[in-house]
Amino acid sequence: MTQDELFKVLVAHCKEYGFIFPSSEIYDGLAAVYDYGQMGVELKNNIKAYWWNAMTRLNENIVGIDSCIFMHPRIWEASGHVGAFNDPLIDNKDSKKRYRADVLIEDFLCKIEEKINKEVAKGRKKFGDSFDEVQFRATNPNVLREQKKYDEVHNRYVAAEKANDLAEYKNIIVDNGIVCPISGTCNWTDVRQFNLMFSTSMGSTSEGANIIYLRPETAQGIFVNYLNVQKTGRMKLPFGIAQIGKAFRNEIVARQFIFRMREFEQMEMQFFIKPGTELEWFRKWKETRMKWHVNLGMGAENYRFHDHEKLAHYANAATDVEFQFPFGFKELEGIHSRTDFDLGNHQKFSGKKIQYFDPETGESYVPYVIETSIGVDRMVLAVLSHSYKEEKLENGETRVVLGIPAPLAPVKAAVLPLLKNNEDLVNLAQSIMDDLKYDFNCQYDEKDSIGKRYRRQDAIGTPFCITVDHDSLQDNCVTVRERDTMTQKRVPIAELRSIIDKEVNMNNLLRNLK
Numbered sequence: 001m002t003q004d005e006l007f008k009v010l011v012a013h014c015k016e017y018g019f020i021f022p023s024s025e026i027y028d029g030l031a032a033v034y035d036y037g038q039m040g041v042e043l044k045n046n047i048k049a050y051w052w053n054a055m056t057r058l059n060e061n062i063v064g065i066d067s068c069i070f071m072h073p074r075i076w077e078a079s080g081h082v083g084a085f086n087d088p089l090i091d092n093k094d095s096k097k098r099y100r101a102d103v104l105i106e107d108f109l110c111k112i113e114e115k116i117n118k119e120v121a122k123g124r125k126k127f128g129d130s131f132d133e134v135q136f137r138a139t140n141p142n143v144l145r146e147q148k149k150y151d152e153v154h155n156r157y158v159a160a161e162k163a164n165d166l167a168e169y170k171n172i173i174v175d176n177g178i179v180c181p182i183s184g185t186c187n188w189t190d191v192r193q194f195n196l197m198f199s200t201s202m203g204s205t206s207e208g209a210n211i212i213y214l215r216p217e218t219a220q221g222i223f224v225n226y227l228n229v230q231k232t233g234r235m236k237l238p239f240g241i242a243q244i245g246k247a248f249r250n251e252i253v254a255r256q257f258i259f260r261m262r263e264f265e266q267m268e269m270q271f272f273i274k275p276g277t278e279l280e281w282f283r284k285w286k287e288t289r290m291k292w293h294v295n296l297g298m299g300a301e302n303y304r305f306h307d308h309e310k311l312a313h314y315a316n317a318a319t320d321v322e323f324q325f326p327f328g329f330k331e332l333e334g335i336h337s338r339t340d341f342d343l344g345n346h347q348k349f350s351g352k353k354i355q356y357f358d359p360e361t362g363e364s365y366v367p368y369v370i371e372t373s374i375g376v377d378r379m380v381l382a383v384l385s386h387s388y389k390e391e392k393l394e395n396g397e398t399r400v401v402l403g404i405p406a407p408l409a410p411v412k413a414a415v416l417p418l419l420k421n422n423e424d425l426v427n428l429a430q431s432i433m434d435d436l437k438y439d440f441n442c443q444y445d446e447k448d449s450i451g452k453r454y455r456r457q458d459a460i461g462t463p464f465c466i467t468v469d470h471d472s473l474q475d476n477c478v479t480v481r482e483r484d485t486m487t488q489k490r491v492p493i494a495e496l497r498s499i500i501d502k503e504v505n506m507n508n509l510l511r512n513l514k
């Protein structure tokens with residue numbers, strides 16, 4: 001199966017098993033808006049708990065808040081979003097489809113990279129153990145030709161980005177024959193800026209109404225509460241404020257399922273520090289955040305940093321944590337050193353003094369900030385796309401299994417009486433269910449054969465299936481079947497809680513972070 005096909009199958013699987021539905025589906029949906037179903041919401045909540053606890057419980061100097069989506073409109077002037085939260089927009093005149101010019105160029109670069117990697121893979125296959133990748137890349141004519149093309153386009157792109165040169169974006173697209181995937185033509189409009197903020201009005205009469213923006217990031221809610229939290233929490237630098245909440249962006253192109261949505265959720269943490277220490281903290285947060293990701297066991301090779309070449313005017317360092325999605329390595333999280341830009345601007349625009357008095361040095365200053373910002377939905381997609389597997393079984397059948405890291409799995413255990421019309425089996429299964437449900441999200445299922453029930457649980461990623469059979473009535477033991485290995489073990493009912501807990505308890509995951 002190609003990665004493209006895998007992605008399509010995954011989207012269908014998410015719908016079929018209650019993870020993610022297109023929003024307003026009975027009205028034919030709403031572009032780039034999705035709802036989470038009964039399984040999706042559990043997975044999402046577990047991801048949020050993993051992040052929230054890693055931030056606020058494991059760090060005594062990080063606290064949480066929950067600020068509103070509606071904020072004073074001046075905030076978005078101070079933050080720069082009214083003036084500069086734009087994407088470069090381009091239309092194809094034949095298909096009438098809209099694209100982000102930067103994304104068209106980046107996708108083109110990715111394709112060249114893929115070609116190079118394919119050549120390298122061919123070389124590796126041909127030369128076997130004696131393969132020297134560095135030498136191959138330096139001498140193979142096909143690789144050299146593609147690399148030259150890559151470097152040329154890349155250098156022009158970086159320069160255009162730095163200079164904010166929209167005409168040059170179009171030139172790059174036209175010069176390289178980048179076509180619209182729908183019409184296949186190179187008949188493009190000029191590139192123009194498009195502001196991504198949604199707006200509405202607040203107030204009962206239209207004259208008195210204020211323009212209100214739906215927040216495009218949660219971070220500003222943290223900045224404008226900096227003084228409140230610092231004072232009421234008697235926080236000393238360095239300290240952080242964490243928040244999970246909805247954000248809204250009128251994305252130009254939103255065709256990658258929950259990767260790019262118009263309504264999404266972010267988990268952001270702003271870490272306030274003394275000016276001059278930012279690069280050291282930036283490095284520490286890069287390390288800490290990568291550890292949080294890799295700790296889930298989805299393969300260190302599936303993550304990489306992408307350091308920004310073009311820095312926003314207020315940032316002095318920025319990187320993305322990229323994950324290998326089915327459509328390639330793409331941003332999952334951003335880590336930014338934002339200097340005193342945000343707090344400084346809010347001080348200026350609000351006229352309120354936002355300073356920290358440093359008891360050690362006796363100075364007052366506007367703190368610097370390191371920000372870590374990750375999309376909940378992109379994390380859900382990372383987990384689901386990595387977990388989805390189609391496995392050939394010994395009996396020739398295929399099973400679809402979601403190998404979701406156990407502490408994140410929506411359902412931790414399924415309790416299955418062997419027969420549904422045997423009162424004793426059903427009663428015992430129900431009593432096991434009643435006992436376990438306080439500790440774990442469990443499902444009781446008595447319909448269909450045991451094999452079919454196992455398949456249903458595999459498809460939603462349940463780590464354990466507990467089967468109650470006739471022997472259970474005599475020996476107080478049940479069969480526990482493990483999702484990934486499909487091994488079955490007979491265990492005493494009294495031990496079920498500790499067996500499940502060992503695998504699914506999120507605290508074990510958190511402990512590994514220390």
Ligand code: ATP
Nearest residue numbers: 251259260261264331332333334373374375377378
């Ligand atoms: P991109 O370059 O992919 O548009 P960005 O650099 O604009 O992302 P940030 O502003 O740094 O993203 O936002 C932080 C995080 O929020 C991103 O790393 C991503 O996980 C998430 N995010 C941003 N935009 C969206 C979106 N439209 N849908 C889902 N998640 C998003």
